[in-house]
Amino acid sequence: MADLPLVLLHAFPVDARMWRPLRDGLTTRHRLITPDQRGLGRTPLPETGRAPSLDDAARDVLALLDKLGLEQVVLGGCSMGGYVTMAVLRAAPERVAGLVLIDTKASADTPEAAEARRGIAGRAESDGVSGWLAESMVPNLLSAETRQTRPEVVESVRDLIESQPGAGVAWAARAMADRPDSTDLLAATGVPALVVVGEQDTLTPPGAAQEMAESLPRGELVVVPQAGHLTPVEAPAMVTEAILGWWPFG
Structure with missing residues (x-):
């Protein structure tokens, strides 16, 4: 099982480019797949109605695995990517050999949080995202330390x-607002699981x-110092080290 691919799903509201800082470190040991989500x-x-x-x-993830001829992978994601990972686990647990859950949570949204997501969706749909979405989200996505001392990360x-x-942001926000609680799903999962969280993550705190x-019956926790909600962007070397150090497949 040493050659199991690693599939990482990105956070909201960004895309797979967030994984670039980890790519060199991870691909020396593993095949890494980082798709953009719909x-x-x-x-x-897609227009599904x-x-x-x-x-x-x-x-979408399962269709990608089928296309690539991959029966089983180590699957993970950051924030929304973690929610999608849990949805894959619910749909096809036999395809998931291990979990990497980064700055995410098993619980569903509170009614207030769900309503806030729907508000974001409505504005993104009508106005696009330029000029307001980054302004409103960056303070929650990045730690105070990162925002104060690393302007290049903030700008990225x-x-x-x-x-x-805007349409994709709206779709994702509404999908997250309606996601189910996955606490029982994870408790029943027997695969090895790595949980990574930023020490200063206020959205999905330590x-x-x-x-x-x-x-998680086989869960392991790593807390990343001085990072917020986007640890792969803020501390890529530490997240890479956490994944490589945890890897339980030979």
Whole structure:
């Protein structure tokens, strides 16, 4: 099982370019697959006529695995990518050999959080994302330390957000708002699981990450110092080291 590919799914509202700082370190040991999710980056938003659902995002991942001829992978993601990972696990657990859950959570949104996501969706759909989405989200995505001392990281995240299509942002926000609780799903999962969280993550804080790791029968927790909600962007070397050090497949 040493040659299992690693599939990493990106956060909201960015695309797979967020994984670039990890690519060199991870690909020396593993095959790394980092797709853009539907409606974001270079992946178009299909017209299905259905309400937005992470189940469809999970089907996209499974279709990609089928296309690549991959029966089983180590699957993970950051934030929204973690939610999609859980949706894949729910749909096809036999395809998932291990989990990498980064700055994400198993619980569903509160009614207030879901309503806030729907507000973001409505504005993104009507106005696009330029000029407001990055301004509103960067303070929650990056730690105070990163925002104060690393302007190049702040600018990179702003550019990623600003480049996303409004329709894709709207779809993803609505899909996340309606996602189910996955606590019981993870508790019943027997595969090895790595949970990574930024020490200063205010959206999915370390306490919640610890609870998630403890609920996983084979869970392991790594807390990344001085990082916020986008640890792969803020501390790529530490996240790379955490994944390589945890890898339990030979």
